[in-house]
Each structure stands twice: as C-alpha cells, then as structure tokens.
Amino acid sequence: MSSLSRELVFLILQFLDEEKFKECVHKLEQESGFFFNMKFFEEKVLAGEWDEVEKYLSGFTKVDDNRYSMKIFFEIRKQKYLEALDKYDRAKAVDVLVKDLKVFSSFNEELFKEITQLLTLDNFRENEQLSKYGDTKSARSIMLIELKKLIEANPLFREKLVFPTLKTSRLRTLINQSLNWQHQLCKNPRSNPDIKTLFTDHTCQPSNGARAPTPVTLPFSAVAKSATYAPLGAHGPFPPAAVNPGALAGWMANAAASSSVQSPVVAASSLPIPPNQVSILKRPRTPPNALGMVDYQNSESDQLMKRLRFPSQPLDEVTYPTPSPHASWSLDDLPRTLACTINHGSNVTSMDFHPLHHTLLIVGSTNGEVTLWEIALRERLASRPFKIWEATAAIAKDSSVSITKVTWSPDGTLIGIAFTKHLVHLYTYQGPNDLQQHLEIDAHVGGVNDLAFSHPNKQLCVVTCGDDKLIKVWDLTGRKLFNFEGHEAPVYSVCPHHKESIQFIFSTALDGKIKAWLYDNIGSRVDYDAPGRWCTTMLYSTDGSRLFSCGTSKDGDSYLVEWNESEGAIKRTYSGFRKKSAGVVQFDTTKNRFLAAGEDNQIKFWDVDSVNILTSVDADGGLPSLPRLRFNKEGNLLAVTTADNGFKILANADGVRALRAIETRSFEALRAPVEPAPIKVSGAPVVPNISAVLTRVDRMDRSSPPRPSALNGVDPTARGLEKTRSLEDATDKTKPWELVEIVDPVQCRVVTMPDNTDPPSKVARLLYTNSGVGLLALGSNAIQKLWKWSRTEQNPSGKATASVVPQHWQPNSGLLMTNDVTDVNLEEAVPCIALSKNDSYVMSSCGGKVSLFNMMTFKVMTTFMSPPPASTFLAFHPQDNNIIAIGMDDSTIHIYNVRVDEVKTRLRSHQKRITGLAFSGLLNILVSSGADAQICIWNAETWDKRRSIAIQLPAGKASSGDTRVQFHSDQVRFLRLRCRIAPAAYLSPAVANSAQPSYPLVIAAHPLEPYQLAIGMMDGAVKVIEPSESDGKWAVAVPVDNGVPNGRTAASSTNSNPTTDQHHR
Secondary structure (H helix, E strand, C coil): CCHHHHHHHHHHHHHHHHCCCHHHHHHHHHHHCCCCCHHHHHHHHHHCCHHHHHHHHCCCCCCCCCHHHHHHHHHHHHHHHHHHHHCCCHHHHHHHHHHHHHHHHHCCHHHHHHHHHHHHCCCHHHCHHHCCCCCHHHHHHHHHHHHHHHHHHCHHHCCCCCCCCCCCCHHHHHHHHHHHHHHHCCCCCCCCCCCCCCCCCCCCCCCCCCCCCCCCCCCHHHHCCHHHCCCHHHCCCCCCCCCCHHHCCCCCCCCCCCCCCCCCCCCHHHCCCCHHHCHHHHCCCCCCCCCCCCCCCCHHHHHHHHCCCCCCCCCCCCCCCCCCCCCCCCHHHCCCEEEEEEECCCCEEEEEECCCCCCEEEEEECCCCEEEEECCCCEEEEEECCCCCCCCCCCCCCCCCCEEEEEECCCCCEEEEEECCCEEEEEEEEECCEEEEEEEEECCCCCEEEEEEECHHHCCEEEEEECCCCEEEECCCCCEEEEECCCCCCEEEEEEEEECCEEEEEEEECCCEEEEEECCCCCEEEEEECCCCCEEEEEECCCCCCEEEEEECCCCCEEEEEEECCCCEEEEEECCCCCCCCCCCEEEEECCCEEEEEECCEEEEEECCCCCEEEEECCCCCCCCCCCEEECCCCCEEEEECCCCEEEEEECHHHHHHHHHHHCCCCCCCCCCCCCCCCCCCCCCCCCCCCCCCCCCCCCCCCCCCCCCCECCECCCHHHHHHHCHHHHHHHCCCCEECEEECCHHHEEEEECCCCCCCCCCEEEEEECCCCCEEEEEECCCEEEEEECCCCCCCCCCCCCCCCCCEEECCCCCCCEECCCCCCCCCCCCEEEEECCCCCEEEEEECCCEEEEECCCCCEEEEECCCCCCEEEEEECCCCCCEEEEEECCCEEEEEECCCCEEEEEEECCCCCEEEEEEECCCCEEEEEECCCEEEEEECCCCCEEEEEECCCCCCCCCCCCCCCCECCCCCCECCCCEEECHHHHCCHHHHCCCCCCCEEEEEECCCCCCCEEEEECCCCEEEEEECCCCCCCCCCEEEECCEECCCCCCCCCCECCCCCCCCC
16 A cells, blocks of 8 residues: 555544444454554543454554564463463353463463363452452453553554554645545635535536635634534535644644645635744745655556565564553663773763674864763763864964864764864774874864764754854765754754654754754744743754753753744643752663753653653763753763763663673783775765684684774774783783583583484484574475473573473474475585574575574474575675675675565675675675685675675685674674584584584574574584583683693694683683
8 A cells, every 4th residue: 555545544543533434433443454453542541341342453464473462362262261261261261261371371381281270269359360360350450451552562553553643634724635636726716605525526616706715714713623514424514624824833743845835726825824833934944856755656666565475474574673652670770880991181071882792982172172981981082182283273272172072973974073262183094003194174164063973965064053052964074965944042952853754953052042044045934932941952852853952041041841843832841840949950761761950960851642751860970060961872870971071871771791801801802913994984984994814613623704894994992901911911912722511421411312213314403493482403305493491480581491301392283484495405405594683584595595583383484596696695784674785696686675576786795605694783794605715704784895804724624614794792703613522522422422422504693692602513413502600601721831731731722813802602
C-alpha cells in the first residue's frame, strides 16, 4: 500500500471516531494493522474479554512471529487459565490448557508441565510462584503493565502505537477543498450552491447570468467542533479548510507545507487570529520552493513495494529503533557512580564525547587550550594550546582567549572549536595523539559564542554565532554559505536540526529571543520569547523527536522546559531549581529518557515525562556551584566539571564495565607503520588500518594479530599503556613467549550437546546466538540444529554454560532447518551461516541457494542468490537486517538487500574465494578475508575499499585451512589466541585413543563470556568448554627464560605467541 493510501486509512479512522462508529474504528485498526489502539486494548484486557483481545491482536502479530509476540499471547492465555482455576471451572481450565497453552509446550516443556500441575491443586496459590496472586482485577492490572512493555518493545508494533497528529475533521476539510475547487471551475457559479451528493463532481445549474464564485463554506465557528457538521446523508455543506495562523509559531512544523493547499476562494478574513499570535505574524514568510513533506508514490517506490518479499514479517526489527514512551527504566540506568576524577590543569569551559569511541573526551579550557582525553586510562592523548594560524587573524597581545565551545562532527573526524575572540578552529582527528590543523575562520566581530555541525543539502557545514548578532554557515573550506541577520542582541546559542527533508536552525540571543531559520537567506521564521529572557540553550532528544531548552534569567531564575513544536508553546516546565543562580545553568539529555542539569553544586536528573526532579548527586563533592556536564552517546558516562580545574566521570553499571574493559586491556604495541587513508572531512569517517596476521579459526595453535586501531591505525588505549608497561615491554621484546597448555580434564568443564540424529553428520559451521543463550550448528548434510539453555536453579542466568546440559530445540511442527541442495555436491560445497542481530532469523547455504529461516518456527521465509557463483560466507549488517554481505566462490562480495531482492553493489578486490566477513558497527567497516591470503577493509556505508593487507606467514610455515575474521564484542579488536586446549582435556579416553579419533573442525566464541568456547567435531558432536577454575579464567601465557617458562618445565609447543590480553582465548 502506498504512503498516501496508508494516510487515507488514518483519515478514515479519524472520521469514524468523530462520528462515533466505534466498532468500525477498531475493526479497521485491526484489518489495516496501521494503528494499535492501546486504550481500546487496555479496556478489553481489564474487562477480561480474552477472545476480543486476541482477535484484535491478530491484526498486528501472531504467536510465532517473535519472542515478544509469543510472550504477549502466553501472558494473556495464562491469565485466562488462572481465572478459570480461580472460579473452580476445571472444564474451562482444561479447555484453555489444551487449546491455548499447549502451543507453548514446544518452546518450554518444563513450564507447560508446571502449568498443567496447577490442575491438581485445590488453590493454585499453593504454588510458590503464584502465592502472591491477588484478586482478578489486580491480576489483570499487573499483567496489563507487562503486556504494554512487551508491545512497546515488539518491533512489529513499531510506529503503530501513536496516531498521526491531524487537525480536527481533516477528511471533511479535504472534501470541502475539493468542493470549493469544483465550484470555482463552474461555468455558471451560483451564490448559494446546493451540494446534494459527493458521488459525482459538483456543477452549478445555469441561471440568469453568471456570477462570481462563492465559497462553499460554513461559518468559521463550525470548524471548532466536529459535532456541528451535518451527517453525510444530509448532504450538508462541508466547512472550509482552515489556514493555521500559528503554523509560523509552530517551530517549522508546517513551514514547508503552508503555501498552496488551501483553495483561493476561502477568504482569509474569516479566520480569527488569536491575540497571542499577532506578534508572531510580524514577518511571516513562505519558502519560495515547496519543500514537500508528503511521500508521494512514484514508479520507483511502487516497483520497490511490489518486490517486497515478506511484508508480514519484516527483517528490520532491530535496525531503526523508535522510542517507547513508557519503556521500563530504573535509577540504575543513570550514570551516578563516581568512576574517576581527572585533574585537567585549567578551568574547563566545554566538553564533548566522541560519537563512536565513547571514552574519548575533547575538553576546552579558559586558557584556550584544547585537550583530548582517554578517560578510561586517565590519559591525556593530545593537547593543542591556542595560537593564531593565519597572520591576518590578529589578536591583541594582552587579550586572553578562552574556548566557548568544543564539539565533534557527527562522524568523529573533525573537532570544531569556538573562541571568545572572533576565531573558529577546525582540527582533523587521525589518531589518539594526532590532531591536525584543518581550517581557521575569522568568523565574527567579537566573541564566537557557539558552534555546531549541520548537513544542509547533504554537505557537512559549520554553524556559528557571535557577539555581532549574526548566525553564519561555513563550508569546510572556510567559504561563507549563509549569513542570517535579525537578532537584536548577541546570539548566545545555535541548534541545527531537520524534520523530514527540511533543514533549519534554532538560535537564541541574550535578549531572550528564539528564532528559526531555513537555509535560504530570507529571514527568521520564528520570533518567540524564551523563559527567563536571557541565556538559553536548546537541545533535541537523541532521536530528534522532542525539543528542550534550559536557561537562566538575569535575576538568577533557571528554567528547564520541553516545547510543543507544533504550537510553539511550552509543553512542560521542570521543577527542582533553587531560587537564584549566580550564573547560567547548563544541561544535557540522553537515551530519549533523561535530562540532567548542573546547579547548586550538584547534578540533578529528571525523567523527560515528569516535571518533578528524579534524583540528584554531588559526585562525592568538589563540584562548582554551576557545573558543566556532558553525556556520552551511549548515556552510560557523564563528564562533570569540578571546582579545582578538573572534571569527574560518573558512570552506570554498563559504563563501569566499559571503562574496566579498557583499563584491564593489555596488548602488543602495533609494530607496522601507520599508513593513514586520505581524509575526507565532508564524507565518511576515517577507517582504521589493520596490519597483522589474522587468526586461523580452524587451528588451535595459531596466534592472532594485535588488535586493530580504534581510529585510523593507532589504538587510543596504546599510549596510555606505554608508561605502565614500559619495563614489561622492554623485557618482553627480548623473551619468547610460551602458550599455556590445558591438558588435564580437571582444568575445564565440558558439556556435550544432546543429539538424537541418526546418522550423525560432521559439524561444518558453528555459532552462538547473539544473546548467548543458544548454539547453532550447520552440518555437512545441510541441516541446522539448535540448542538452548533455560533459566533453572542450576543456571539462573539462562546463558550458555558447560555446567548444564541444554535442550535440543525444535518447534512443535517438527520442522528441520534444511538448506536447498538441489544439484549440489555436498563434498565440495562450502557451508556458511549467519544470525541476525536479534536472533530472529538465520541465513545459511550449503552450495545452493541462500535460505532465510525464522528461528521460532524453522520455516523458510525466502531463498535467493542461486548459484553459480555459490555463496561461501554470510554476514548480516549490524544496523540493518535487510542488508547482507555475501562472499562468493568467484572472489566477489555481494551487498544484497533482502527486502527488495536486489544486489546493491559488488565488491571486487580478492583473487580467490571469500573465506570470512566481519562487520564492526563501531568502526563502520566490513573486513573480508579470502583464500588469496588477503585482508580487505571496506567502508560499510559507501562500500569503498579503504585498504588491502597481505597476510605474512612465518618463514617455513605453509598456509592451511581458511582465514577467518571475527571481531571481539567491543567491535574494535579481533579475537586472539589465549591458550591451547589439548584433546585429552575435553575428550573421553575412549574417543581420544580410538583408532579413528575425532577432532575439532570448527570453533565458536561466546559473544558475552570471554572464556567460553564451543567446538564442532568430526563425528558430529558439539561441545561447550569453559574453565573450571574458581575465577572462571584460563591461565595466562608466560615468558620463557632460556627455554624454561618462569622456572617450570617448558611445554611441548615451540610456537612463539606474545599474548597478554585478559580477554583473549
């Protein structure tokens, strides 16, 4: 269905609701599946109308669509079952158990058995887990809370929980516009046209002489309420389409669509303008070119819609997340724990975290110096004092220059710096200690008060404002593109943003005026007063859907508010500030959920949906009265300035783990020379160089490379480790290293996956689910098997473990996930397999077509890419499940869009078949390996090749097996070898000593547990192995002195492998 057809359904829904056709409304909601009416759903749930509840849900999802849907239906049917038991209606309870709950037994048989046993109890509350079950009403209310969370988290309900914002009786208005237009075209228009039908076009009958067209209209008073309209059957005239005079005050919401929709026969004089809008209309302007916000269907988009492969089960479940208005959260999500205190050395005026590397912080100071910190290591990576680059940009010698703003470009390749003395500096960022001068701009007369990056016309630009009352837009060569005049006081801040295709800038001035500008040099579209009428800063939420501002008046009163963009009015004002402040309060927002502001020597937090303060922290003291603050992009770290020329880092649990992961990381320094790729400051981010020999995953005695750089060739943590490891490194360079050998079964725990398959088939590919609760194996017979761990007393986390035997999982239908092997020689086929990020889909091939399976039902959703050439490796794009990288046996890599069944591009660089593919979402790259012993790095947006690296094998070592690449869970490092596990440690003596011993063919690394791995055997067995030591870690590698490792007997291996990383296996 096209975009306009979908919008027509919403107009009909609005009309039916206004006409009180309630049953029709909900029937259309269900049948169209466009809008899920949560209020109606709540009413039915609380009323216990379970058949209606499931019938309504069926329009949006089915039981086996995904895990969220399954949980929703399970909770509803469980409640239905418990209510029957509570009424002692055993017959109905049995009926619900057999007809409704039986379907879930295939997913969790133990739970189904436990539910069945409730029939044997006189009161199901005797069951410990149900002992707190109250009455029916309270139980339904509690369940409803859980259902709402599941629905909001379910990707199938994405963009279906909020009804579009429509003006009252929008469908009537459109019809009225049509009638007005038809009346205007009448050859003999009558002054009082008689509209009798909508089934045919309106024409006036000839009369004695033609008259000027008269609008087909009702008095404006009739527009206010839909109830005043006559029913359609009465053929009454429709009200006119009202021009919204507040559109200009609506923060640009209608700036592009306010031109020519209304028929000219509707007189503007009939529209009363509210007094409070008069000032806003002083300078109303409409853009000369129509920037349409409506997605009209064209031939290309129509063709795309025809080629959708499975509209009922889209693959973009994790790709474009939308905010859930009431998503669950807790105070633990806030970064409140003091992680570290850093002495900067001068007063901090501005801070900003890197958009990709979340522990890199750029800091500006009152002395004009800009400094880059790796906060996890408390390491100052680079520092640049203020100096004038161009002789023309003169500053008086006695003038002190301070930094007013530092900020990263969206891709993290540029740093923008604004100074109190008319200058702007841009640096390119190429590595931890490599800040290169890029551009100096003599931007304003007087101080530059704010700076931001924007993308008008898809071109990266810099927006500045200053004491000269101007806003200016510059390209990256220093050429001025726009000069916005209109403020009558120095401009304090700018906030570039976009809605749909409309790019605009908000600005605030020291007289409290808020203005908005399009990139057209025509003038301000908005003239509004900010609360406090002095220094105000504006910010959008992370997803760009909500607008906030924080400011302080000259009298010291502070205001933190959310704006209603459609009306240009304040939506809510947050409380919690003290009476008077001695300066200007600073604020920030994160996760589409929280606001934070620094005031009264504290950091105060708010939930964006509540005006009352949520909590506050003093960061163990030492904060100034008005601390500056900045969240990182993940929202798990918060930088806060201190009163003694430093700053503190606050963290939540995730942030603490991220910091510790870098703190404990030790690795070999990069020895290869850095060869930076050309910088494109207006394009994609700089891509790192990788220079090392990569791990061969089919051999347990090969060492993997040093970790690739986080950004352009040099690891940001390397410099921080140089000091602490200098003595150790000096020693290490003269000593060979010896891998620890795990040979004793008591050193590890092993569990073998249960499998009743006969005959067994050797394991060709193996991988963990991304959630870490399952293990998937692809056999050489083209059949996939799935094992899952469940939450039990022995395994409360439900994660994969060698301490508990998992379940060999299959759907109730008994289906097997079997690949298409038509005309395929399985002995020569190269099996390949990949999982989507949310574990909902598995994609695999065994020499034939690539098959896409639903992980819940094992059903084949689609097949594609018929050979030749045959697929040899598969990888899902980490941000878009519809985009798949497919390595081929003809050495090409196909970037394939499943949704439109189209190969978007083909990557060519390898000379032999592709053996490995790995995406890094953090670095925005795709790394490929081939049988030609080459590693290639590709930009994951433009698909340009960034670099090609030849694998250097040690002298005398021949290549064996396939080279594979796999990133560590931090998306920066590759997995590396930590120790060797001998077969005797994980095989029984009978198998290890048999005439035809089995040996590992494939290895998989657990995505979350760094010390757990799985192996697939020649005989078809699959085993999970983890350390049995109390700390759950493998022993570390040790240096060898004169052939003896630290005084103990040397192990049998002579392979030199310098590895000290605690996370490496």
